Amino acid sequence: MQRTLSHHLPVRIGETVRIAGWVHRRRLLKSVAFLIVRDAAGLAQVVVTDPAVRAELEKLTEETVVEVTATVTANDTAPAGVELTDPAVRPLGPPAVPPPFDLYRPALTASLPTQLDNAPTALRHPTRSSALRISAAAVAGFRAALDAQRFVEVHTPKVVSSSTESGANVFALDWFGGPAYLAQSPQFYKQLMVGVFERVYEVGPVFRAEPHDTVRHLAQYTSLDAELGFVADHCDVMRVLRDTLAGMLGTVGERAGGALTTLGVDVPVVPAEIPAVHFTEALAIAGAPADEPDLAPAHERALGEWARREHGSDFLFVTGYPMAKRPFYTHPDPARPAYSNGFDLLFRGLELVTGGQRLHRHADYLAALAARGEPTEPYAGYLDAFRHGMPPHGGFAIGLERFVARLVGAANIREVTAFPRDLHRLTP
């Protein structure tokens, strides 16, 4: 008999079905016992009155995998209006050792470290699995939005020969006896691929040897990267980012509605045009001194409140960050060269995305590196491509876990990461 998933039971009333899943909970009352079976689609209630089946059930601990063949019976007081009666219950493995927390309670009461130590079982809890379902939907939306705008997906090296992009915070590796490094981002490769496909994206792991232990940093995270050529300036990039974000949140709404409900999350609306303020205006709005070189978290919060109040928007672009605070490949604002054609996107007062226009002329790269007192040699393979014709281009990167954490309001990024990696954690 074909397996039936729990959410299909309401349309099978009167039929004999086979379900399978985990023993979510048992309630052994005097005259009747209830077995709640959890499968990928939800929960099913099984009513046990037969003493022999009940004796079996008493041996089946929580999380044991079982198969139940039974009759679907309408019952207005049961979850989803149906329950399974007259069941035969067959374990598909030995009785499970219950995990060190109750998965059937509405919230996981274990501390976050205990949850992370026991990730394979903690992730079975709806609050944890829902965040990962939202994450999967967000990535699907990212790809769909960019596919629709003729971007091509690429896969680039995660091991590189020099620790170039930010120098510090890089993991060193033994590559067949020589030195190598884990890639901190696909930045250089996605730029090179603009020369091939004009528009590219990549979804993949990036590695940061962040020596500090915070609720916002992971040593491996999933970066959603896009890069596009033939832009007039960073505004073209911001328009693509706006449509990509709208696509991501749209797909989250379509594909992960149940997960949103579980977590009590409302999907924010992305305005047709996200409000944008220049860095210098942003300082004024936030009440910061005009010579501040960057926005502090308190400034970002103030800007978030301002965007909500003045524009009814959860999102705000801040453009024109000072060149001194952006990476060497950033394109300056031609009209005010101390400021960049780089931007951040704030979501509810927190930085969510960084992007901008990049340099595209070989000579500009040489000048930018010289101005920073950096040698060109470690960048040789990257720089060379700019001698062979590269269009004006720009792009952005979204940290997936950070995006999901902010969307669901998680206090710690580890709550929305299946198996986080950080300063202290390399297992499970």
Added chain:
Amino acid sequence: MQRTLSHHLPVRIGETVRIAGWVHRRRLLKSVAFLIVRDAAGLAQVVVTDPAVRAELEKLTEETVVEVTATVTANDTAPAGVELTDPAVRPLGPPAVPPPFDLYRPALTASLPTQLDNAPTALRHPTRSSALRISAAAVAGFRAALDAQRFVEVHTPKVVSSSTESGANVFALDWFGGPAYLAQSPQFYKQLMVGVFERVYEVGPVFRAEPHDTVRHLAQYTSLDAELGFVADHCDVMRVLRDTLAGMLGTVGERAGGALTTLGVDVPVVPAEIPAVHFTEALAIAGAPADEPDLAPAHERALGEWARREHGSDFLFVTGYPMAKRPFYTHPDPARPAYSNGFDLLFRGLELVTGGQRLHRHADYLAALAARGEPTEPYAGYLDAFRHGMPPHGGFAIGLERFVARLVGAANIREVTAFPRDLHRLTP
């Protein structure tokens, strides 16, 4: 003026348009000059008669990025029946240094090492970019096929604490001062996630410190991994793989038709049911001794010919490989425990996919490791999950680059990889 892509020119006859792209080729004849501009969509022919424009054109080397504003004019002898006349040509950067090979010739004549050394420009050649477009379409098809079968996408750690899965061929890493290793596959993690979502997939990089230099091996490749629970045995996995392959090839046909034409590739048909032979039968068909422990490449070729001849199929499953040749987590055939519930999929006589049913009981894992004389301690985090209730499950892994190489008939896997990593190559 909005930019027009080259493939839209035939519907803009008589209009003034702006195109942009790379100087693909110039032909400077006596009374007229032709400029061929390449963009992401193809080629456009620009006719230059004005002496001033011609003088400009003479300075624009191949691969210089340009913008052309001109009139779209019908001409039956031009590519796609249109050309651009009366043009204004504006470079978007300095004249390009031409790459060390001609991108406008039908084939790249440079040696593969030269191409790989100059990947950012070599990949601009249609033969190289077409393979990557096919690759992108194949991955999109993989995901769509599995999304439709209620799989959930996951992202798992690429850095792990012990070099467990195959012991050798692992890259060692300095993780905040302690030892760590690059993951050779997401095998353990995708199994653990079956306990959460029942069905999961991951597309991501895997790392193999293969000490040999062959046309089939890369030190980093993209693995398409799937794993599903509540299977009866490996046949359920094979059915999902069949539908996944059909989805991949279907999407390649839909999304990468131009790339297939460029490379002269016909997409093979996946039979509704892929023929399957047991390992013992396979030996007999291939004319190998009955006590051979594995299939040699010559045997696989013979089996490929047999499948084509007897079943009209480019694909053939070989099931029941001897347990001794499969990893410790492989589920044995309950009826013949020396043989496994593992399979390979041969495509045109070459192994393309490995998969099978896995063990799901904790005690079976302990016994399997003990039988191989292996300690359990390095596997602690993985094994522990099997104490907490795991359903019968199985899965498969497809090497993306190998899949594309075989589909397009590439002699070397590096021809279909943007920036390959191997024993000798860590740049660009």
